[in-house]
Structures are given as structure tokens and as C-alpha cells.
Amino acid sequence: xxxxxxxxxxxxxxxxxxxxxxxxxxxxxxxxxxxxxxxxxxxxxxxxxxxxxxxxxxxxxxxxxxxxxxxxxxxxxxxxxxxxxxxxxxxxxxxxxxxxxxxxxxxxxxxxxxxxxxxxxxxxxxxxxxxxxxxxxxxxxxxxxxxxxxxxxxxxxxxxxxxxxxxxxxxxxxxxxxxxxxxxxxxxxxxxxxxxxxxxxxxxxxxxxxxxxxxxxxxxxxxxxxxxxxxxxxxxxxxxxxxxxxxxxxxxxxxx
Numbered sequence: 001x002x003x004x005x006x007x008x009x010x011x012x013x014x015x016x017x018x019x020x021x022x023x024x025x026x027x028x029x030x031x032x033x034x035x036x037x038x039x040x041x042x043x044x045x046x047x048x049x050x051x052x053x054x055x056x057x058x059x060x061x062x063x064x065x066x067x068x069x070x071x072x073x074x075x076x077x078x079x080x081x082x083x084x085x086x087x088x089x090x091x092x093x094x095x096x097x098x099x100x101x102x103x104x105x106x107x108x109x110x111x112x113x114x115x116x117x118x119x120x121x122x123x124x125x126x127x128x129x130x131x132x133x134x135x136x137x138x139x140x141x142x143x144x145x146x147x148x149x150x151x152x153x154x155x156x157x158x159x160x161x162x163x164x165x166x167x168x169x170x171x172x173x174x175x176x177x178x179x180x181x182x183x184x185x186x187x188x189x190x191x192x193x194x195x196x197x198x199x200x201x202x203x204x205x206x207x208x209x210x211x212x213x214x215x216x217x218x219x220x221x222x223x224x225x226x227x228x229x230x231x232x233x234x235x236x237x238x239x240x241x242x243x244x245x246x247x248x249x250x251x252x253x254x255x256x
Contacts, residue, residue, distance in 0.1 A: 069166060069167070070167060071167055071168035072131050072136075072164060072167045072168065072169065073131070074129040074130060074131045074136065074137070074168075074169055074172050075129070075130045075131075076127055076128070076129050076130075076172050076173060076176040077127065077128060077130065078125070078126065078127060078128075079116060079126045079127060079128045079138060079140075081113060081116070083128050083135050083138070084109050084112050084113045084116060085109050086128075086134070086135035087112055087116075087128070087135065087138050087159075088106070088107065088108070088109045088112045090135070090136075090137065090138065090159050090160070090161050090162075091106065091107070091112065091159055092106035093161075093162050094159055095107075098194075098195075099194050099195040099198070099220070099222050099223065099227045100159075100193075100194045100195060100198055100201060101194055102194055102220045102222060102227070102229075104222060116140075118142075119140050119141070119142055122142075122143070122249055123184070123249040124140065124141045124142060124143075124154070124181075124184075124249050125139075125140060125141055125176075125177060125180040125181065125184075126138070126139075126140040127139045127140065127173055127176055127177060127180075129160075129169050129172055129173050131164065131169070135161075136160065136161045136163075136164045136169055137158070137159060137160035137161060137164070137169040137170065137172075137173055138158075138159055138173070139156065139157060139158040139159070139173035139174065139176075139177045140156075140157055140177070141154040141155065141156055141157075141177060141180075141181050141186075141189070142154065142155050142157070143155070144188075144190050151248060151249075152185070152186055152187040152188065152244050152248055153186070153187070153188040153189075153190060154181055154186050154188075154189055154190070154249075155189070155190045155191070155192060156174070156177055156181075156189055156190070156191055158170050158173050158174055158177070158201075158204065160173075165200065166200070170200075170204045171204070171207070171208075174204060174205075174208045175208070178208060178234075178236065181236055182236045182237045184248055184249045185237070185244060185245040185247075185248035185249070186236050186237075186248050186249065187235070187236050187237060187238070187239055187240065187244055187248075188233060188234075188235060188236060188239070189210075189233065189234050189236055190231065190232070190233050191205050191210055191230075191231070191232040191233070192229055192230075192231060193205070193229065193230040193231075193232060194220065194227065194229060195227050195228065195229075196215060196227075196228040196229075196230050198230075202230065202232075205232045205234075206232075208234065209234045209235075210232040210233060210234040211232060211233060211234065212230060212231070212232055213231050213232060213233045214230075214231040215228055215229070215230050215231065216228060216229040216230075216231070
């Protein structure tokens with residue numbers, strides 16, 4: 001029998017529907033980190049009622065990421081085709097050795113180049129972090145969904161080389177990615193985080209204003225076990241408080 005992943009759904013606190021908080025309604029919003037929680041500790045999660053039924057209403061994870069030590073200084077710039085080999089090497093680790101990616105075979109350099117071209121052809125940012133003239137991480141924004149009504153919502157991806165994880169490379173990439181996407185006129189950013197025990201990614205997104213908005217149980221089977229996915233979201237710019245621009249993502253990106 002396949003092993004069951006831990007994380008969100010291991011030891012969750014189940015709350016009877018009759019004891020649901022009054023704040024939970026058809027348009028429930030996440031409440032974010034609990035007061036006093038350290039960055040990286042997942043918080044109370046409220047889900048829309050139509051998704052809850054009789055399943056858990058409150059979900060809490062107490063796993064925390066290790067704090068960053070000895071931050072390194074990086075330069076974040078737009079990726080070029082010459083960066084694709086380094087990017088492929090970084091990503092291959094996550095495919096082969098972790099459940100952060102749900103791919104099982106590492107894409108080739110040619111495939112990573114094609115993916116980079118698809119992102120940049122939409123006017124979306126694809127960034128790299130450089131330390132001592134070496135690419136040590138990358139991040140990009142892609143469409144959350146292809147249907148036109150989703151055009152103001154994007155999905156982020158951030159990957160850091162194994163040797164520099166926990167050294168603030170992810171922070172530098174995320175800061176620049178959020179800034180660029182806001183300037184481009186997008187209003188919501190979604191993170192689909194592979195594996196609910198992926199504490200470092202959960203902590204990174206929490207630190208940058210993301211809230212947990214949902215979890216998909218056992219949606220991936222990898223390394224002989226079922227793996228969850230966590231959905232996080234943050235507002236960009238005015239969010240839904242004003243009308244958006246007509247064409248997000250088409251403004252000329254600044255070079256760094």
C-alpha cells in the first residue's frame with residue numbers, strides 16, 4: 001500500500017460543522033498567520049462553505065522552516081537564453097529529489113528554453129538571481145489559467161540552488177517578481193506549492209504577504225506516496241478595489 005503524505009492532513013483538527021466560526025461564509029477569506037506565530041508557521045485556514053461540506057473547517061500546520069542564516073548578496077535581473085543551462089540544473093534537483101515539483105523527469109535545456117520563451121512572449125517577468133557571476137536561483141510569473149477572465153491573476157514559481165537555500169536568495173527573487181508584476185497591472189498572485197510539508201516555500205510566501213486559501217489533498221503520486229498541494233494567494237496593487245488596466249503584462253520591463 002502506498003504511503004500517505006503528512007503535512008496539512010496529518011493530525012488536522014476537525015471541527016464539527018455546528019461549531020463553525022461565524023466568520024466563515026460563502027466568501028470566506030483566509031485569516032493568515034495566527035497572532036504570535038513565527039514566519040513560516042501556517043495559520044488558521046478558512047475555506048468557502050461550498051467546498052467544506054462536513055470536512056475539516058480549520059486546518060493548522062505547526063511545521064516551521066529553518067530561519068535563514070548568512071544571507072548572500074545577489075543581483076536579480078531578467079533571464080537570458082544563456083542562463084537556461086544553469087536554470088535547468090537548478091530545476092532538475094527539485095524534480096529528481098523533492099516533491100516541490102510534481103514533474104518526474106527533468107526537462108531538457110531545450111524544453112526549459114521553450115518555457116522561458118512562452119513566459120516572456122506574454123510580457124511576463126522571468127528572473128534570475130546571480131551570485132559571484134553564477135545563476136543561483138530563478139523565478140517567473142505565468143498565467144494562472146488560460147481563460148481570458150483570469151488575465152489579471154498570475155501564478156509564481158521560485159527555485160533556488162540547493163547550496164544557497166535559506167540564504168535569502170528566494171527573498172530577493174520574490175521581492176522583485178512581486179514588484180514587477182504589480183507594475184504590469186496584475187491584481188492577484190497565486191502560489192501552488194507542491195507538498196504541504198514544504199516548509200521553506202510556505203515560509204517564503206507567508207513572509208511576502210501570501211495567505212493560505214486552500215489545500216488539495218493527495219493530488220500527486222510521487223516517490224511511492226500521495227502528496228498534497230497548498231494554494232496561497234496575495235493581492236497585488238489595488239486588488240479588487242479599483243478597475244484594472246486593459247492589457248496587463250504588456251508594459252516594457254525594465255532591465256537590471
